[in-house]
Amino acid sequence: MEFKILKNKLHESIQHVSKAITNRTTIPILSGIKIDAYDQEVILTASDTEISIQSFIPKEIEDNPVIEIIREGNVVLPAKFFVEIIRKLPGEYVEIKVDSSFQTTIKSGTSELQIIGLDPEEYPVLPSIEENNSIMLASDLLKSMIKQTSFSISTNESTPILTGILWNLSNKNLKFVATDRHRLASREISNIEVSEDLNLGNIVISGKTLNELNKLLPDQNQMIHIVFANNQVLFKIDSILFYTRILDGIYPDTSKIIPQTFKTEIIVPTKLFLEAIDRAYLLSRENQTNIVKMIIRDHEEIEITSSLTSLGKITEQVKAERIDGELIQISFNSKYMLDALKVIDSENIQIGITGTMSPIIIKPSEDTNMLHLILPYRTTN
Amino acid sequence: MEFKILKNKLHESIQHVSKAITNRTTIPILSGIKIDAYDQEVILTASDTEISIQSFIPKEIEDNPVIEIIREGNVVLPAKFFVEIIRKLPGEYVEIKVDSSFQTTIKSGTSELQIIGLDPEEYPVLPSIEENNSIMLASDLLKSMIKQTSFSISTNESTPILTGILWNLSNKNLKFVATDRHRLASREISNIEVSEDLNLGNIVISGKTLNELNKLLPDQNQMIHIVFANNQVLFKIDSILFYTRILDGIYPDTSKIIPQTFKTEIIVPTKLFLEAIDRAYLLSRENQTNIVKMIIRDHEEIEITSSLTSLGKITEQVKAERIDGELIQISFNSKYMLDALKVIDSENIQIGITGTMSPIIIKPSEDTNMLHLILPYRTTN
Numbered sequence: 001m002e003f004k005i006l007k008n009k010l011h012e013s014i015q016h017v018s019k020a021i022t023n024r025t026t027i028p029i030l031s032g033i034k035i036d037a038y039d040q041e042v043i044l045t046a047s048d049t050e051i052s053i054q055s056f057i058p059k060e061i062e063d064n065p066v067i068e069i070i071r072e073g074n075v076v077l078p079a080k081f082f083v084e085i086i087r088k089l090p091g092e093y094v095e096i097k098v099d100s101s102f103q104t105t106i107k108s109g110t111s112e113l114q115i116i117g118l119d120p121e122e123y124p125v126l127p128s129i130e131e132n133n134s135i136m137l138a139s140d141l142l143k144s145m146i147k148q149t150s151f152s153i154s155t156n157e158s159t160p161i162l163t164g165i166l167w168n169l170s171n172k173n174l175k176f177v178a179t180d181r182h183r184l185a186s187r188e189i190s191n192i193e194v195s196e197d198l199n200l201g202n203i204v205i206s207g208k209t210l211n212e213l214n215k216l217l218p219d220q221n222q223m224i225h226i227v228f229a230n231n232q233v234l235f236k237i238d239s240i241l242f243y244t245r246i247l248d249g250i251y252p253d254t255s256k257i258i259p260q261t262f263k264t265e266i267i268v269p270t271k272l273f274l275e276a277i278d279r280a281y282l283l284s285r286e287n288q289t290n291i292v293k294m295i296i297r298d299h300e301e302i303e304i305t306s307s308l309t310s311l312g313k314i315t316e317q318v319k320a321e322r323i324d325g326e327l328i329q330i331s332f333n334s335k336y337m338l339d340a341l342k343v344i345d346s347e348n349i350q351i352g353i354t355g356t357m358s359p360i361i362i363k364p365s366e367d368t369n370m371l372h373l374i375l376p377y378r379t380t381n
Numbered sequence: 382m383e384f385k386i387l388k389n390k391l392h393e394s395i396q397h398v399s400k401a402i403t404n405r406t407t408i409p410i411l412s413g414i415k416i417d418a419y420d421q422e423v424i425l426t427a428s429d430t431e432i433s434i435q436s437f438i439p440k441e442i443e444d445n446p447v448i449e450i451i452r453e454g455n456v457v458l459p460a461k462f463f464v465e466i467i468r469k470l471p472g473e474y475v476e477i478k479v480d481s482s483f484q485t486t487i488k489s490g491t492s493e494l495q496i497i498g499l500d501p502e503e504y505p506v507l508p509s510i511e512e513n514n515s516i517m518l519a520s521d522l523l524k525s526m527i528k529q530t531s532f533s534i535s536t537n538e539s540t541p542i543l544t545g546i547l548w549n550l551s552n553k554n555l556k557f558v559a560t561d562r563h564r565l566a567s568r569e570i571s572n573i574e575v576s577e578d579l580n581l582g583n584i585v586i587s588g589k590t591l592n593e594l595n596k597l598l599p600d601q602n603q604m605i606h607i608v609f610a611n612n613q614v615l616f617k618i619d620s621i622l623f624y625t626r627i628l629d630g631i632y633p634d635t636s637k638i639i640p641q642t643f644k645t646e647i648i649v650p651t652k653l654f655l656e657a658i659d660r661a662y663l664l665s666r667e668n669q670t671n672i673v674k675m676i677i678r679d680h681e682e683i684e685i686t687s688s689l690t691s692l693g694k695i696t697e698q699v700k701a702e703r704i705d706g707e708l709i710q711i712s713f714n715s716k717y718m719l720d721a722l723k724v725i726d727s728e729n730i731q732i733g734i735t736g737t738m739s740p741i742i743i744k745p746s747e748d749t750n751m752l753h754l755i756l757p758y759r760t761t762n
Contacts, residue, residue: 081663081692088660104693110700111660115693279469279492282462311462312485312496319491 001037001073001098005057006066007108010042010094011087013055016240017046019212020053021079029122032076033083035096036120042067045126046079051209052126052243053216075102076118085113126243129229133200135169136193139222139237145176146210148187148343148370153207154180161249164204169194177254178207183336184254184373185343193223204247205233213242258373259359262352264328267321267365268302270349274341276316280306281334283314291377292334299323306334321348330356331377337362340372382418382454382479386438387447388489391423391475392468394436397621398427400593401434402460410503413457414464416477417501423448426507427460432590433507433624434597456483457499466494507624510615514581515608516550517574520598520618523605526557527591529568529724529751534588535561542630545585550575559588560635564717565754566724567635574604585628586614594623639754640740643733645706648746649683649699651730655722657697661687662715664695672758673715680704687715702729711737712758718743721753 017033025031025048034045042057059067075098086094091109098104102117146165154162159181166177175188216237217224225236235242280292284306295303302320307313330353341349346364353360362372398414406412406429415426423438440448456479467475472490479485483498527546535543540562547558556569597618598605606617616623661673665687676684683701688694711734722730727745734741743753 078692081667084663085660085695088656088663090656110657110698112696113664113693114688114695116691275469275471276491279466282465282469283494286462307495310497311459312494314466314495315493317491 001075002070003037003042004068004093004095005042007086007089007092007094009057009066013044013057014083014086016055016216017044017053018079018083019215020046020048020051022048029076029118031079032118033079034074034076034120034123036074037069037072039069039072047124050206050245051212054126054241056239073098074120075104076120076123077104077115127229127232129227129232129234131227132195133198133228134195135174135198135226136223137226139217139224140219141189142224143214143217145187146214149176149178149185150207150211151339152178152180152183152185161204161247161251163207164247165207165210166251167200167203167205169198169200179254182375185340186371188369200228202251203228204249204251205244206247209244216240216242257359258371259352259354259361262325262354264296264325264353266302266323266351267348268318268351269321270341270344270347272318273349274338276304276318277334277337277341280304280314280316281338283308283311284334286311290333290335291331293329293331293379295329296323296327298327328353328356330360331379332360332374333377336374340374344370382456383451383477384418384423385449385474385476386423388467388470388473388475390438390447394425394438395464395467397436397597398425398434399460399464400596401427401429401432403429410457410499412460413499414460415455415457415501415504417455418450418453420450420453428505431587431626432593435507435622437620454479455501456485457501457504458485458496508610508613510608510610510613512608513576514579515576515606516579517604517606520603520605521600522570524595524598526568527595530557530559530566531588531592532720533559533561533564533566542585542628542632544588545628546588546591547632548581548584548586550579550581558635563714563756565635566721567752569750581609583632584609585630585632586625587628590625597621597623638740639752640733640735640742643706643735645677645709645734647683647704647732648702648729649732650702651722651725651728653699654730655719657685657699658715658718658722661685661695661697662719664689664692665715667692671714671716672712674710674712674760676710677704677708679708709734709737711741712760713741713755714758717755721755725751
C-alpha cells in the first residue's frame with residue numbers, strides 16, 4: 001500500500017472513526033484503525049464491537065485531488081498515536097507507505113515516522129446489511145429526538161434493555177421511549193419517509209451509542225438514511241457509515257403507566273419554572289436525594305420548596321399561566337425535573353398530576369409530540 | 382446585619398474570594414465565607430489558612446448605589462452553596478438579613494432562602510501587615526513571570542521548599558526561580574519600583590498559591606502593590622487583598638549549576654523547534670520516560686528522534702539559524718523541553734550545551750531575562 005493524501009482530509013476522517021475506539025478493548029487489533037487504499041478511495045474503519053464506523057475519502061473532491069494512489073493495499077495502525085500525530089504533522093500532504101510486514105512509513109514535510117502496523121487480515125469483517133428496511137430522517141430532527149430522550153435511560157447494567165432507547169415505527173410514525181423506571185421520556189414524529197410499508201416492532205438501541213452517533217450527525221437539515229437489519233442498524237451520514245447492534249431483550253410496555261386524565265393541570269412559563277427548580281435543586285442535592293416539594297395553594301402560583309436541617313430552606317414562587325383542578329402538594333426529584341425541562345423548547349409547559357403517589361406528566365403546552373413522566377417521592381407531610 | 386446589594390457585584394466578589402475555599406478543610410468555619418457589613422462597605426473574606434482573600438464592595442461605584450446598609454453586622458455563610466445560589470437568584474438586588482442566632486434570610490425577586498449561618502467570632506483574624514517593605518509591579522508582568530516559572534516547581538511534598546517559587550530582590554532587580562531538581566526556570570526584571578532601598582533575601586512562595594493569584598490578576602497593565610512582612614506576603618489588587626504565607630526553609634543555591642560557557646551553541650526558530658519536539662513527545666510519552674534524542678550532525682540542521690520498540694520511531698529535522706561549536710548528541714525529557722518552549726515568546730531560541738551529561742540551557746535569543754535549564758538523560762548510545 002502506498003498513497004499520498006491531503007493531511008486535513010485524513011485528519012477529519014480519523015476524527016470521525018476514532019469515536020468507535022475505546023481504551024479498554026480486550027481485542028488488540030481493535031485498538032487500531034484499519035486503512036484500505038483502493039484505486040478510487042481510501043476507507044478508514046474503527047470498531048469496539050458495539051459500534052463500527054467507516055469513513056470514505058474520495059480520490060477527488062469537486063475536481064480537486066485529495067489522494068494520489070500509488071499502490072493499493074491495507075494495514076491497521078495504532079489508533080491513539082495515529083489520531084494525535086496526523087493533526088500535528090508539518091506538511092500539507094501525508095505520504096503513507098506499507099511494506100510486506102506491515103511496517104509503515106509516514107512522511108510529511110520534515111517529519112518521518114516508522115510505525116509498526118498490524119495485519120489487516122486479523123481485523124473483523126463488518127456485517128453486510130441488506131437495504132430493504134430503511135427510513136430517511138432529517139439530521140437535526142434525529143439529533144433532537146436523541147437529546148430529548150437519552151437522558152432518561154438507565155445507567156444500571158443489571159437491566160441492559162433499559163440502557164437503550166426504544167424505537168417504535170408504525171404507520172410512518174416514529175416514537176422514541178427511554179425510561180430508568182423512575183422517569184420516562186418519549187418523543188414522536190409522524191409522516192416520515194419509509195421504504196415500502198415498513199413497520200418495525202420494538203427496536204432498542206443503546207443510548208450511549210446514540211449519544212456517540214449524535215456527535216457525528218451534522219446540525220444542518222441533511223437527510224440520514226437508516227437501515228434496519230436482523231440485529232444491526234446502519235446510519236448513513238454523508239461519507240460515514242455508522243453500524244451498531246440492536247439490544248437483545250423485551251422492552252417493558254410503558255403505555256399503561258401514563259395517566260390520560262389529570263386532577264390538577266398547570267400551565268406555567270418553562271423558563272421561570274426551570275430557574276426556580278434549578279435553585280431548589282442546588283439546595284436539595286446537598287442532601288443527595290434531590291427532593292423538592294411543589295405546593296399548589298391557590299389557582300395563581302406554584303410554590304417550590306426544599307429544606308435541609310444542616311443548611312436551611314429555599315422557597316420559590318412561580319406565577320402560573322393557569323391552574324385547573326384540585327389544590328395539591330407533591331414531592332419529586334428536582335434533578336429529573338430539570339433534565340426534562342432543559343430539553344423542552346416551548347414557551348410554556350403543561351404539568352398534569354393525578355395524585356400525590358401517581359406519575360407527574362410534563363409536556364410542552366403547544367405540542368403533543370413530547371412527554372416526560374416523573375414518579376413522585378412518598379413524603380411524610 | 383441587614384443590607385440590600387446589587388446581585389452582580391455580590392456575585393463578582395464571591396467569585397474572587399471563593400478561590401481561597403477548599404473542599405478538604407478540617408476547620409469547619411473555613412468552609413464558609415465571612416460577610417462584614419459596615420456603614421460604607423461590605424467585606425467578604427475566605428481562607429484556607431494557606432491563602433486568605435478579601436474583597437471590598439463599596440457603597441457606591443461612580444455615584445451609582447451598590448449597597449444599601451440597613452444594619453451593620455457580620456456572619457459566616459456556607460461557601461459552596463452561597464457561591465452557586467447567588468448567581469442564579471432571579472432579582473437584580475439581593476437582600477441579606479441576619480438574626481441574633483446567625484439564621485440568615487436571603488431574598489431576591491420570587492426567591493427566599495433561610496440559611497443557617499455560623500458565628501463570625503469563630504472566624505480566624507487575618508494577619509495585620511505593616512506596609513514598610515513593598516514593591517509595585519505591573520499586573521501583566523507579574524502574570525507572565527509566574528507563568529514562565531511556575532511549571533518548573535516540584536510537586537513532591539517531601540521537599541516543600543521546592544514546591545515554591547523563589548523571589549530574590551536586590552538593587553531593584555527582581556528574580557523568580559523554580560526548580561524540581563530535574564529542570565529549572567528563571568525570570569528576572571530590573572528597575573522595579575520599591576519602597577526605600579528594599580532588598581529582600583530569599584523569599585519563597587508556594588507555586589500553587591501563585592497560580593491561584595494569577596487567576597485574580599487583571600490582564601491590563603495595572604499596578605499591583607506587594608507588601609512583604611515577616612512570614613506573610615500581601616498582594617493588593619484593586620479592591621482585593623490576597624494574603625499568603627512565606628514557605629519555611631532554605632532554598633538551594635542554584636547559581637552554580639548554570640553553565641556560563643558552551644561547547645555547542647544553537648539558534649533555532651522557536652515555533653519549528655517546538656512543533657518538532659511536540660511530535661516526538663507524542664511518541665516518547667507512550668514509553669512514560671518522554672525521552673527524545675537531539676543529534677547535531679552538521680552546522681545546518683538539528684535532528685530530533687524518539688523510538689519505542691512496540692510502536693515505532695519518529696525522526697524530525699529542524700533547520701537551525703546557526704549552529705556553532707562541537708557536533709554532539711544529547712537526550713532529554715521532551716515534556717520538560719515543551720514546557721519551557723511554550724513560555725518563550727521570542728522568534729528564536731538559543732540552546733547551549735556543554736556536554737552529554739551537563740545541563741542544557743534554553744533562552745530567548747534576544748533576551749537575557751529568562752533562562753531554562755534541563756538536565757539530560759544518560760543514554761547508552
